[in-house]
Amino acid sequence: MSHRTTSATSRLDRSLTSRLSSAIGSAPVRLALWDGSEYCPNGVVPVGTVLIKKRSALLKLLLAPELYFGEGYSAGDIEVEGNLIEMLDAIYRAGARQPRSRWFHVFLERWLTWVQANSLGGSRRNIHHHYDIGTSFYQLWLDPQLVYTCAYFKNPNDTLENAQIAKMDHVCRKLCLQPGVSVVEAGCGWGALALHMAKHYGAVVRAFNISRDQISYARRRAELEGLGSRVEFIEDDYRNLIGKHDAFVSVGMLEHVGLNRYKDFGAVIHRCLTKRGRGFIHFIGRNRPKMLSLWTRLRIFPGGYVPALRQALGLLEEWDFSVLDVENLRLHYAQTLQHWLQRYECSREKISEMFGPEFVRMWRLYLTGSIAAFRSGSMQLFQIAFARGSDNTIPWTRDHIYRPLDEKEPETKWIPAM
């Protein structure tokens, strides 16, 4: 990166900014300092400008860029001119380098891993941090059913409301739900999917969650909709799942399990699923292993880990589960998040009254950063359907997913030819 100094600036600041720019890599981003000086890679049209308003912010950025960009942006010490999504997309695509201060990074990594460990108590604290900040907050920007996971847009122009319903149907169809089947759900959010399965597919559902706010909301909704006898919401950890069920489903919870607990998670699925049971997990994943950013773990998802697809398969392999179907809905999550962000921005004044302006900026960065991650391919959204390894009652094709709901299942049961 070369620099164009448009105003007087100290030699030290120039040297620091130059080091910072090399950490950003080849991303077409302009850096601007408090004194008006600007730094921009040669021969590129920058997608945006990062304005560093204080020398202390510059120093912190050098120490741990991914952490202090979030901190500085939230505090208002760093501002972005231009489209934040496009700028983050460009940075992700350029491939951020290792932070300069490795010892500091390693220290933070270890410390976070330790304090945010997903023990039974730790998971409760981690989940509480994100999901128990008030349902009224999430009601401002999620769909009316409060589905806080990737939607399924049959057409990109679908509304978020319809896309969330389509997602729930997509999940139910992949699980081959039939009236009367018993389902256990690990991590049920505000209960939309559990209620959908009971209401539209006749399933009997036992849904687990350790977020107190979410569980009490879900229980109230079940009562209001007269589904209390078919859906049981249990405030407990996935590790305490009980009973044998025809289907296991988990949507958007694997990210909170932690890589070192996948073995436990697999054992739970194994324990809870009947011999001919169907399994389904939906989670944010990656193409290859990488830690979540320090900032995300510190401020947004304590204890979170987003696995490579290969790592997630490890938990099924251990128990001889057979993967039937994997679908990647990365662009659907980018679309879902854009809907959320749009609504979020419409409510920013209200949110500022609720939590203050720093919170507004912090969560804006989380939502925009997530859009950029899904757009750039830094993150993926995987749905995996699976069954026991030796179960021959598995679906013959994917017709059950794509057949219109009113069409009867044709006779395609597998009868060995000999």
Place this chain on the structure above:
Amino acid sequence: MSHRTTSATSRLDRSLTSRLSSAIGSAPVRLALWDGSEYCPNGVVPVGTVLIKKRSALLKLLLAPELYFGEGYSAGDIEVEGNLIEMLDAIYRAGARQPRSRWFHVFLERWLTWVQANSLGGSRRNIHHHYDIGTSFYQLWLDPQLVYTCAYFKNPNDTLENAQIAKMDHVCRKLCLQPGVSVVEAGCGWGALALHMAKHYGAVVRAFNISRDQISYARRRAELEGLGSRVEFIEDDYRNLIGKHDAFVSVGMLEHVGLNRYKDFGAVIHRCLTKRGRGFIHFIGRNRPKMLSLWTRLRIFPGGYVPALRQALGLLEEWDFSVLDVENLRLHYAQTLQHWLQRYECSREKISEMFGPEFVRMWRLYLTGSIAAFRSGSMQLFQIAFARGSDNTIPWTRDHIYRPLDEKEPETKWIPAM
């Protein structure tokens, strides 16, 4: 396992048979010896009887059961009464234990790994062993297009011919083929898929194979069908693939690559695929890692390795490819193999004239064993569609796979909402 001695037999033979039966595990199989004595697990109805006709066969079975069952069955020293598929299915499901003579097993493993290594020359020898034994032999029991991989039965009652055409369409649709795209195929068999892509999808195909028989047959067919200008058949190793292509496809070749060469294979795909290219691999896999049986590697597929899905994903992960779609067609391969076996048995006299009775028995065991492996879940059939990690031109949904061919693609291009 207890035993019922229905005739006089020596103490040594009893002890040997008892050891053998414990190696088979809990499979409901009766063992019978040359002298008429029989051994059967308590309280089960056996699915079949393994008749061991010589003491030397019994001794060899104890040394390396999976190897000498194949050898003895081929030689006629071991016979099976009852349905061979069901018996092998039961044995696979029971989960065979480690062979008793571990040192012998380890020695054979190492020796086979060494002599069958998939170097450029080694691969040529390994492929020659299986695929160059005469196209006229394969014509006796494959479909008319000689597609020697798992078919796709939209309905289990479909004919093999139609199911193989449906499979080729399934592959082309997953690859989003359009007229004019350039495709490279690694391991093209007798050329059916390459020709199908050119003829029905307007693709320009470069297809690689190191089986001399198959390549010359494929070239003749291309000339006969007037496709010589659109399909180039190249007798060369996948490691020598050249050029940049819009699509990479490999059907039934990964099994011949060898686990320690996956890195090379991934590098080849990376080298050959354009930025917006589509990739597709179709292969026999497993739920968890396990070696192919010694017998299969010695007699049927030298140098073969059937990977766990997780292992196959490793080769894509290395190059930041993004998995879009995984489908498991295990039962379709069982069905395909049953068609093959049925035709094979109809031609057994002719095959016996060509290669002798021992060959007939050897290949019967290979085909029946494969049926049992896919039925019991010991083997799986995976299709993986993938793209570059940051490519946003990937299909929005799976509509392109399941839409009727004459239906136009709807306008569902992804336009970010903000």
